[in-house]
Amino acid sequence: MEVLITYLTRRAKGGVSRRSEEKSAEVLRFGRSTNAEVYLADPRIRYDHAVIHQRHGGFFVEVENLSDLRVNGQPTRSRPVIVGDIISIGPFDVSVVEPPEGMDFAIEVELVRPLGDDYAQLAARSTIRLMDYGLRRRIWSWVGVLVILGVFLVAPIVFYSQHSEESAEKTVGTRPDTVWNSGPISSSHRLIADQCNTCHQKPFVQVLDEACASCHEKTTHHFDAAKPELAGDPRFKNVTTKSCNKCHQEHNGDLSITISKEDFCTDCHKDIEKSAPTLNIKNADSFDKGHPEFRPSVIADSVSGEAHKVSLDDMAALVEKSGLKFPHELHLKKEGVRGPKGKETLDCNGCHLLTKGAATFDPIGMEGACERCHQLVFDPRRPDRTLPHGQVHNAQMLIREFYSDYGLRGGIDDVQDPSAVVDRHRPGQQIETPGLRQTNPRDWADSQAQRVADQAFGKTMCGKCHEVSAGPGLGPLNWAVVPARVTKNWMPAGRFDHSAHSDMLKCESCHAARDSKKAADVLLPKVAVCKDCHGGESASNKVPSTCITCHDFHVPGSPSMVPIKKASWNGPDDEALLPTTMPQQERD
């Protein structure tokens, strides 16, 4: 067949250039093969791509090797073509046109999809700058600053401004201002850890004393700053004018909120004798280096109960005027003492009872400790009758009335006594008592009562344990008993937990009771005994102990402390520094 092949090339400036070839061939082959009648120089074209046959007067196009072929846009493998059809072979469009005179077939070939600019394509495929990948520093900067300000500043402020303290506390879930929490709350305050406004009541104002006082209204002061000699003294400003939060700083985690450093106390207390001579307290430095000897408040006058501090070093002055006579040595004899049921050995806790969990011992009294052995039976014939302990006047009256009763009624069971009191008197019966045994019953009763009282008060009972005095007019039978003053706490400014120590130590490890012959002995261990086990706060081979291990800052009995700037105290009354005494005669 005779074929006219026209190659069209579009110019960049418009217009089309045409180059025609006439070919005479059996078939019309398309491809990169140099044998192909239609040579298509493009890598996207197969070596043998397609072929057009003449068959039965018509023309057919067929692909070779499963190449890409479309006719009028329709993919095909083989189909007839007529004038007007467009055959797409790879990037080329082959249009079937009307053949000129003498030709069987005519086509126009045009490269409609050129490969294009390699560099431009490579550049388009490549991403060579981070910026091109969607990273924008400015945008992310804005996002960062706005998100952070929104979550960590605006949200908490909005929450704060829209809630009262009460409604804020009822918030379910995490409060936005939780992100402001600078650290865990101390364990004792953790129950209000999620209630910021309980303490932070006013914005931009440090936690007010009133906030503390709303729970701790009974907190007492270190000492009575209103005392005339201390009031206004600038040297005590540190402990009298500072608000609570200066010392008690929260949000420091499981640490106690209390200041425990020795320096905090010793800064002032190491020179306290000079700065506050009237306080009658000794200079104290760290427990290692500068703790003064203990100065128990011993009773100087058992009648008035007046106490004064005496150093344990001052043996001559260390006399407790308790009004009692009590030899510990005698009661703690190893071989025992005579008890109601024979010999028995006493130990400390026979009398000194430590209630479980209590830091100090129960008060000692006649009832619990003494009377099991020391029964106040004043007439052996009547062991059921005892004197009332602690009732000096009543006891004397009881003795007199007891013997008067016998004088009146008779019936006493002792032949040595006058018959007037031995014989039973019947109503209307005349008392007849001959001889020596005839005595006036009242005289008998009085003399008996005085005799028994002298014995009981003077020696066998009251006077055995108490200091007593005799004289006309002192009592119904001329006896008086000095009030017993058993000190409950010799060192009220210190704190000592007997329970905590009793697991490890015996009583006599600290208290030399077995050698004590007198109740006037102050059986306290010296500070050196404590130092056997306890060291200062930085001790490495002893129990580290700081001031507040034994001493309170907020001394019980001192005036109220909060709100400190508003506090005004009336009537200085330094009871805290005095021992708590328990006058024996007032216990009935």
Place this chain on the structure above:
Amino acid sequence: MHQSILVFRNFRYLKWACSIVAIAMVLYWFHEPAYGNANGGTWLGYTLGGFGAVLIVWLMWFGIRKRRYGAGGAPVEDWLSAHIYLGLALVIIGTLHTGLQFGWNVHTLAYMLMMIVIVSGVFGLFAYVRVPELMTRNRRGMTLVQMMHEISDLDSECREAALTLGDEINQIILTAAQNTRIGGGVIRQLSGTDPDCVTAKASRDVRHLADNAPPEQAEVYRLLLGQLARKEELLARARRDVQFKALLDIWLYVHVPLSFALLGALIAHIFSVFFYW
């Protein structure tokens, strides 16, 4: 003459930074808060925090100062040198300010952001000191655009050379030309390689085909293989160039946005401390 920013003015700003750090550490060492452990709320804590906050704002001002080419005062080299050394000093100042108290809160957030910003800055410093030299050596006098032009030229040469060969090899060459790319995602750019490089694959395939090619095509194959090898070499260098540029850039995407996040956190931190005083 060029002088490294690190030894600038005989380490003047390093000396400044060391002095500040030394003072802070001595103060911290002898500082005994009346209560508990060191923290941001003591006088030293407030002092260090205040100084650190001013320092952060000043360090960020460098971002503005460096764009003001006509600005008076100290030259921008001074600013950069001081920015580096005083920024590093902030690690110590900030850490001492915390008293090593950390938690899930805005305060530790500010600290963490500060540390990330500083670490990214250290990375940037490392990149600026090390990378330019490597970059120059890698480029061998060419720019990346020149490399890409040469790669494109090689592509078309390969295509033309292959036209006389079989379909399979033309497909390989075409695919290699049309799918080769340089760079890509952040990771790809930073890695400096392309494990799926189509040119490398084409090179392998052509070598395989060359083994079974008829002798008369051997010349064309040798030409193709040579061009593909050259292209691979250029691609590797182009990708390394992209990697170097990415290394010079990437830290700034952390350094700058997180600096601003830090500024936000710092404002919230200071505000909240005094709001709930």
